[in-house]
Amino acid sequence: xxxxxxxxxxxxxxGGSLRLSCAASGFTFSNYWLNWVRQVPGEGLxxxxxxxxxxxxxxxxxxxxxxxxxSRDNAKNTVSLQMNSLRAEDTALYYCVRGATYYYDDYxxxxxxxxxxxxxxxxxxxx
Amino acid sequence: xxxxxxxPSSLSASVGDxxxxxxxASQGIDIYLNWYxxxxxxxxxxxxxxxxxxxxxxxxxxxxxxxxxxxTFSITNLQPEDIATYYCQQYxxxxxxxxxxxxxxxx
Numbered sequence: 001x002x003x004x005x006x007x008x009x010x011x012x013x014x015g016g017s018l019r020l021s022c023a024a025s026g027f028t029f030s031n032y033w034l035n036w037v038r039q040v041p042g043e044g045l046x047x048x049x050x051x052x053x054x055x056x057x058x059x060x061x062x063x064x065x066x067x068x069x070x071s072r073d074n075a076k077n078t079v080s081l082q083m084n085s086l087r088a089e090d091t092a093l094y095y096c097v098r099g100a101t102y103y104y105d106d107y108x109x110x111x112x113x114x115x116x117x118x119x120x121x122x123x124x125x126x127x
Numbered sequence: 128x129x130x131x132x133x134x135p136s137s138l139s140a141s142v143g144d145x146x147x148x149x150x151x152a153s154q155g156i157d158i159y160l161n162w163y164x165x166x167x168x169x170x171x172x173x174x175x176x177x178x179x180x181x182x183x184x185x186x187x188x189x190x191x192x193x194x195x196x197x198x199t200f201s202i203t204n205l206q207p208e209d210i211a212t213y214y215c216q217q218y219x220x221x222x223x224x225x226x227x228x229x230x231x232x233x234x
Contacts, residue, residue, distance in 0.1 A: 035223075045163075045171065045214055047223040061222050095170055112218035113161050115182065117170035 002026035002116065004096045009121030012086055020081040020121055022096030029077040030054075033099035033110050036070060036081050038092035039120075046092075050099070051079065053110065064090075086125045093120040129153050129217050133226035139234045146202040148229045150215035155195045159219040162191055162200045165228075166211045174213075175200065207233060 008020040022034070036048040049060045049070040058070045069082040079096060098116035102109045130153035140146050150160065162175040173182045175191035178198060188203045202209055210233055215226040 044228050045165075045216070045225040047225070050223075059221060100173075100176065111176075112223050113173065113176045114163070114171070114216070115173045115176075117172070119170055 004098065004116060004118035006094065006096045006118045006121040009094065009123045011124045011126065013127050014087060014125055016086050016125075017082070017084045018086060018123060020083065020094055020096075020123070022079045022081075022118055024077045024079070024098075027098075027116075030074040031108065032101055033112070034070075034072060034079040035097040035099060035112075035114065036079075037095045037097050037114070037117075038090075038123075039095065040092045048094070049081065050112070083123070086123075088125050091123060091125045093122050095120045128222055129156065129220050129224050131215055131217055131224050131226040133213075133215055133229050135229060136227060137230040137232065139232045140205050141234045142205055142207060144205045146205055146209075146231060148200045148213055148215075148231075150193075150198040150200065150226050152196045152198075152217055152219075154220075156217045156219035158194045159217055160191075160193065160198050161216045161218065162189075163214045163216065164209075164211045165214065171214065202231070205231075205233070 006022045012018050035050045051058045051070045055072050067085045072079040096118040097114045100111045100113040100115040132151045158178040160178045163171040165171040174185050174189050179191050191200045212228045212230045214228050
């Protein structure tokens, strides 16, 4: 089955650290960009970070830059989000999301079209 | 950052109705606009990519159009299972940004 499964969420105090993981299965993991998108319950979607197929060129939303680090292990089909210096405003459901890859004349075109989502893992930052 | 303004924020329609949602970008984004459906308690699901392309497996009653700054998303023949919140998302320019969402309810 093609899926993404997140883990690692929980309750953490302000200033603390947490590492989220996302395990992929059912597709060739190394052929896709991976993202984290978060959502405060009852509110909208906010993109957090993206990593390229080989782990280069990670990109972050300004709100998390310098505090969060996205990484991936193509041998283990996992992507992670290391979250440091957590704040109350980081409280949200965090989704692991795949970016679509389209092929033109056998050449891949990587897109920020979110075609596969995990079920999310909840992070609560509170004292 | 590119701001994505969706309207309305909520709507109520009858089964069989046609529903239209608009999404306006604060600057031109060509056709780099996607639409997602999020049912209560579930992760979002891609419906439309590149403004008008229907994702594989998505019913044809869903459609999208537009380019530049103005986009529309339509549901023809609204069904009870279409109750959800719908989001637009631009990917022309980083950071990637979403609209605020449109909650669709059955009258």
